Amino acid sequence: MDSGDEQDVTESKGKKKKRYHRHTPRQIQELEAMFKINPHPDEKQRMQLSRDLGLEPRQIKFWFQNRRTQMKATYKKFFFFLSFFLVFVKKKIGFFFFNGKKSLPLVQTQHERADNCALRSENDKIRCENIAMREALKNAICPTCGSSQEAEDSYFDEQKLRMENARLKEELDRVSTITSKYLGRPITQLPPIQPLSVSSLDLTVGGYGNPGFNPSLDIDQLGVGPPTMAFPFLTISEIERPMMVELATRSMEELIRLAQADEPLWTRIGTDGRQILNLETYERIFPRPVQQFRSPDTRVESSRDSGDVMMNSLALVDMFMDPVSYLGQGKWMELFPTIVSNARTIEVLMHGMDGSRSGALVLMYGEFLGLSPVVPLREFCFLRYCQQIEQDLWVISDISILYPKENQFSSSTKCRLPSGCLIQDMPNGYSKVVWVEHMEIEEKNPIHQLYHDLVDSGIAFGAQRWIATLQRMCERIACLMVTDNSPRDLGGVIPTAEGKRSMMRLSQRMVSNFCSTLGSSNGHRWTAPAGLNDVGIRVTVHKCSDSGQPNGVFLTAATSIWLPFSPQAVFSFFRDERSRVQWDVLSNGKAVQEVTRIANGQHPGNCISLLRAAMNPSNPNEGNMLILQESCTDPSGSLVVYASVDLASINIAMSGEDPSYIPLLPSGFTVLPDGRPGTGSNASSSSNPMGGSSGSVLTVAFQIMVSSLPSAKLNLESVATVNNIIGATVQQIKAALSSPGA
Missing domain, CATH: 3.30.530.20 (START domain)
Structure with missing residues (x-):
């Protein structure tokens, strides 16, 4: 059925007769423009479109349903043919290197047929992995660091230009200030420097690493560091948006299973009952073809913890998703001041449905602290997906993606696999929070011996720390909201x-x-x-x-x-x-x-x-x-x-x-x-x-x-x-x- 048509069914002489209403070019143009902005308009938006275009709300609803179905079918075809192409290339390369006899093509054909059948059934599950494989075939990948030398050089060249531009802009501001004092009026500034366009995000899980700094710098080299550089401008194309939605959805599904599962997926260790993943069981349940690119020095940190929090689920969800607060920071930073030292919302990819946070998807950047200069902070660019899965049950899911590095002094490669929390309302106004933290870390420099045991065990950045901080800060917020004065607390001074x-x-x-x-x-x-x-x-x-x-x-x-x-x-x-x-x-x-x-x-x-x-x-x-x-x-x-x-x-x-x-x-x-x-x-x-x-x-x-x-x-x-x-x-x-x- 045409995406711009609505089908009406009438009865005539015992037979069904179909009649189609064609939309005008202007109506289709307006609907397509709205679809690019929001493929899931709410009732208020549909009513506005109905008034503007002279269509019934029911027609608007059916048009968007058909358009989403058509878009989904297009992507399925694309990834289906891409899967066949990758298998074909893989088999041809394998045949070229390993088949030395003429009798093997028949056996190879049988293997190809079996692989093709398997790919048809698993096509929806390996979309993102196919993108990673395509990039691996396009670029020469270094087996040690996982990146090409050409890309690394271009990245550092770009960073040098950014630092030079920042230095020149600072010098211009200084000269402008001095000149304006003598002129008695502000001087005309040069046009603002436009941010450099960065290539599209790689939707595989992981992060780039950067060389660490030289610890033997002379005192003369110590000075004020380069000015804070704005986060690189990220161009997110229309074709990448549905891929991000797919990645976030799969991450959320995995997080829910991790939060609700028990043994043998999770194993208790130590006297405190700390829970870590059984990696063998995990990789069997959640296979990841991209793991073949993992460095042998990569360390897996996984943990799960739960606790009762003095805040209801709606308030918690709002603080996790809202970037505004009275401190000028994100509410998420306000909730975890001893863990999150910096956080920014890069782009809102999807707004919540019906005015709520359910269905909201944002691209974020965050820096996690180890509370010591000798423990490198961890930087992530990640998708945060919020969904209400039951009446009083919410899930906040994070999955990291590759991003252009802004900090040149990072000393580790980090990858945050599906992590986050389930928030369940309780009758007393509290919430029960189950937190899962799952990372892959490759440290370029050894951790200081004082913190080696704490970091290497996964405790330093684990779920226990998130839950304990959340409980303490929610108690603090509750004290902040109390309106009565207690002489015991205030001593009569305030x-x-x-x-x-x-x-x-x-x-x-x-x-x-x-x-x-x-x-x-x-x-x-x-x-x-x-x-x-x-x-x-x-x-x-x-x-x-x-x-x-x-x-x-x-x-x-x-x-x-x-x-x-x-x-x-x-x-x-x-x-x-x-x-x-x-x-x-x-x-x-x-x-x-x-x-x-x-x-x-x-x-x-x-x-x-x-x-x-x-x-x-x-x-x-x-x-x-x-x-x-x-x-x-x-x-x-x-x-x-x-x-x-x-x-x-x-x-x-x-x-x-x-x-x-x-x-x-x-x-x-x-x-x-x-x-x-x-x-x-x-x-x-x-x-x-x-x-x-x-x-x-x-x-x-x-x-x-x-x-x-x-x-x-x-x-x-x-x-x-x-x-x-x-x-x-x-x-x-x-x-x-x-x-x-x-």
């Missing part, structure tokens, strides 16, 4: 509920800023300077002119050490204001007093504190500086972050005004389990996170301002200063924890 929320927002921005500094995104390279590295510090330099951050050039320095104490013991030491004098070298040995406290969850360690050092009578101005501190802990690790804030800024926040313009320069500590069972002085403690880890890995990170001028250069004195501060802090922490009264 007058209103709006003031409490403003303080919580200010503190959350402080934590997000601190966590993001521990990654190596946006060209911030961590370097171990020679000659000044007594405690193994790494430094990086960045400049900032954003609102809410001091203007100028900043030096961030960090080091990680192993401690033979449980993570909970170390965390309790840091959150006790009475022991602060034992490690805070910046307080000059003065005791601190907690002015007020805001609870962030059920655990007493999850709180925001406002601290004040003991006043010096000879210097009354010291009372104008306070310390804003947030501490948080969950089974995956702990965090203590603090920053100096002047009294005037604190009064602005406590009065309920917008705190986004209050400058913060946070420092702090991360405390993670070491992943090594049965070591340390508290090996038998039942309170250890991750069930069995007894020691902990502590990361100390400080930020100092080098200069208030954005054009300033780093000097050796600044590095030496921060090196001395970290060195003294580490020694005092070790001594305090080892003392008998600790």
Whole structure:
């Protein structure tokens, strides 16, 4: 039946008579234009088309149904003939190399017939794999790295041009600013630089790798890194959209099976009951022909965990899919500040049906943190698909795709296989979340020995960490929404509920800023300077002119050490204001007093504190500086972050005004389990996170301002200063924890 026709059926003399209504060229043109934008229009859109084109809503509905069927048939034919072509080429090549006798073509023909029958039955399942095979036949693939030298060279040439363009644009802005001061008016700027067009996305699962940085850089080479480059412009063709939909749909189906299955697909290991995939069973259930290109150094990380979350399913789905929040970040980043350091929505491929999130498909970019400079962050470009599969059951499915790399300092190749979560509403307003995390990782540089066990076991980026962070942050959001004031929490210092929320927002921005500094995104390279590295510090330099951050050039320095104490013991030491004098070298040995406290969850360690050092009578101005501190802990690790804030800024926040313009320069500590069972002085403690880890890995990170001028250069004195501060802090922490009264 023609896609532009509607069929009416009438009865005449006992026989059915068909009558067709031909659409006008204008009507077909308008319908085709709408189909390109949205092949699944909702009822409101169909009614609008009906009014514009003079057609019945029923005619509009049938036209789109027929058009989708026609499109699906076209793609089936295309992939069917492509499958036959690939088999034909494969058999011809095999016959050329391996058949040395004339009697073998008959046997080969029989094999071809059998293969053709198998391909017919499995055609729908291997569409994406066929695309990967086609690319493999077109390009010369290196068996070691999985990419062609020509493509790699062109990529780095393009990146050099981007960096040069960014440098020239920065120079132009600087000259324009100076010139406008003398002219008394803004000068005419050059037209904006158009983003370079990037070739279409490869819809196979995986990611590109980049060479790591040289850890032996001289101090003179340390300076402000290249400006943040915009995400490369991605051109998504019309033919790629249905392929992405197909890939996302298959990923969602696999995720649902992984989340709901039990043994033998999943195996429990360790004393904490952690679940990992049985890879032999998994590859038998979900065969992937593209696995033949996997490097022998590739490591598979898989995990599954579940937990009850203090938020209903609709609110959770909205935060996973909505890129807007009061912090200017995505709500997804807001929900996982200690894991997701950067996230962007590249393009919305499908909107939800009937005004809901069900059926929404977005192309996203994300960076996942390891909370230490020596643990490389993981970057993914992925499709996120949201679907309501039952009345109170939602699924959020992620599948990574190849993308043009923007960060040149990545030290690993990452591939996120079908991962995500099932969200089930519960009667008490909570949600039960089942999380599956499945990755293939190939590290180009060995992981630091302090974090080797934690990362290699898959715990560092596993499902347990996502669930624990989600539970803690949902408790925090619930506390943020509470409108009544509790004297026990506020201490009578913060007058209103709006003031409490403003303080919580200010503190959350402080934590997000601190966590993001521990990654190596946006060209911030961590370097171990020679000659000044007594405690193994790494430094990086960045400049900032954003609102809410001091203007100028900043030096961030960090080091990680192993401690033979449980993570909970170390965390309790840091959150006790009475022991602060034992490690805070910046307080000059003065005791601190907690002015007020805001609870962030059920655990007493999850709180925001406002601290004040003991006043010096000879210097009354010291009372104008306070310390804003947030501490948080969950089974995956702990965090203590603090920053100096002047009294005037604190009064602005406590009065309920917008705190986004209050400058913060946070420092702090991360405390993670070491992943090594049965070591340390508290090996038998039942309170250890991750069930069995007894020691902990502590990361100390400080930020100092080098200069208030954005054009300033780093000097050796600044590095030496921060090196001395970290060195003294580490020694005092070790001594305090080892003392008998600790």
